[in-house]
Amino acid sequence: MLTRRIGLTAATVLATLLTPVISYADEDPKGGGSVDCGLYTCEVEVDVPGQAGGQEGGSSGTGGGGSSSGNDDGSYENPDGTFDKVCTYKLADPQPPAGSLDWEGHEPGDGAVYEQSCSVAPDGSEDLWVHRMVWLAEPPEQATVDPAVLAQRAVDSMTLLGPDIASPRAAGKYTVGVPMWMWVNQSATTYGPNTASASAGGITVTATAKVSKIVWQMGEGASVTCNGPGTPYASSQGMAQSPTCGHVYSKTSAGARNGKFPVTATSTWTINWQGGGQAGQLTEVRQTNVQVAVGEVQVVS
Numbered sequence: 001m002l003t004r005r006i007g008l009t010a011a012t013v014l015a016t017l018l019t020p021v022i023s024y025a026d027e028d029p030k031g032g033g034s035v036d037c038g039l040y041t042c043e044v045e046v047d048v049p050g051q052a053g054g055q056e057g058g059s060s061g062t063g064g065g066g067s068s069s070g071n072d073d074g075s076y077e078n079p080d081g082t083f084d085k086v087c088t089y090k091l092a093d094p095q096p097p098a099g100s101l102d103w104e105g106h107e108p109g110d111g112a113v114y115e116q117s118c119s120v121a122p123d124g125s126e127d128l129w130v131h132r133m134v135w136l137a138e139p140p141e142q143a144t145v146d147p148a149v150l151a152q153r154a155v156d157s158m159t160l161l162g163p164d165i166a167s168p169r170a171a172g173k174y175t176v177g178v179p180m181w182m183w184v185n186q187s188a189t190t191y192g193p194n195t196a197s198a199s200a201g202g203i204t205v206t207a208t209a210k211v212s213k214i215v216w217q218m219g220e221g222a223s224v225t226c227n228g229p230g231t232p233y234a235s236s237q238g239m240a241q242s243p244t245c246g247h248v249y250s251k252t253s254a255g256a257r258n259g260k261f262p263v264t265a266t267s268t269w270t271i272n273w274q275g276g277g278q279a280g281q282l283t284e285v286r287q288t289n290v291q292v293a294v295g296e297v298q299v300v301s
Contacts, residue, residue, distance in 0.1 A: 087118040089140050091200060092133060093149045102133040111137040112200055139200060147276035150205035154198040155271055155282055158207075162288035163214055163265040164190040167233065174294045176249050181242040182216060183230025184265070191229060192269065205275030209284070212270040218247055219261025219292065253294040260291035 092113045096102040102113045116134045139145060164185040174180055188194045192210030199205075216224040230245035241248070253261045269284040 087116055089114045089116055089134075089136075091115075091139070091145055091149060093146075093152075095153075096133070102135060104135040106135055111135055112139065114140070139202070145200045145203050145276070147203060147205050147273075147278040148280060150198040150200060150203060150275065151207050151271075151273035151280060151282060154196040154205055154207040154273065155209065155284065157196045157198065158194050158209060159189045160194060160209060160269050160284050160286055161190045162286035163211075163267045165265055165288055165290050167230075168263060168290060168292045170290050170292070172292070174249065174292060176252055176294060176296050178248070178297075179239060179241040180247050180249065181231065181233035181237075182224070182226065182245045182247065183232050183242075184214065186229050191267075197275075203276040205273055207271050207273035207282070209269045209271040211267045213268050214245075215266045215268075216245075216247070217264040217266070218249070219253070219256065219263050220249065220251060222247060249294045251294075252296055253292065258291065260293045263290050263292050264288070265290070 092102075092115050095108055096113050098108050100113075103110075113133055113135050115131065117129055117131050164187065166183050166185050167181055168174060184191065190211075192208075194209045195206065197204055197206045211229075212227070214226045214229075216226065218224065224245065224247050226245035228244055231242050233242070249261075253259055256262070264287055266285060266287045269286065271282040271284065273280055273282065
């Protein structure tokens, strides 16, 4: 009997229909069960055709009268060097969350989890396959690593936030007809550049993210697109309009909820990556909100 931790996929269901399957589970405080399941995988025993003998990695009889030995990659080598069990691998995307049984006690970043597909028919035919998730310290030779997948993993490791709005301020008071200067504070997490790398299978991909534009929804129907962080206002500018990012309100916020316009600043992060002989570009979007009070000039007679 061969014990394997396999993913319960359609192919596995097919395998259970065509071969005897005996469920297995350790006893637990809740009374145990026939299958020991985690978030992504279950522990089961599969009676693989042509693989008898009771222990994984042990010898078993074959149709040719020889023996086959189990290998860590799930294949079974016969004395003549052929394999009864042929496996292929694909890097799992996304990777299982921390704590999943698929990590086999390891933490994300320590090796990787792969989708393993193995033919369990004695003759290696393709009509009987078992699919499961396996953790490997190093990618197997036949595992294919897509640089684009590594690029997204690098982006996911970054902290990319919405704009750090410096102006307009929630505590500020603004006036109809008076130019409003809008700008944001710049940092690696709110504007960039922000750089991270991810590696697998001997391939390293490096990604660099930077905000390419900020679109301001002003709360009264107007939209302003700024291709930079904006220019901080100085008192010496007087009533001049911002040269890079500004707006002029034509009505007050008195009729808006809470007497303020809901302003939304949406930043577009453009991420350029390269590695593994490839290069590409990804996009991420983040938002920040602020409430802005706009009034009229008070004339004292």
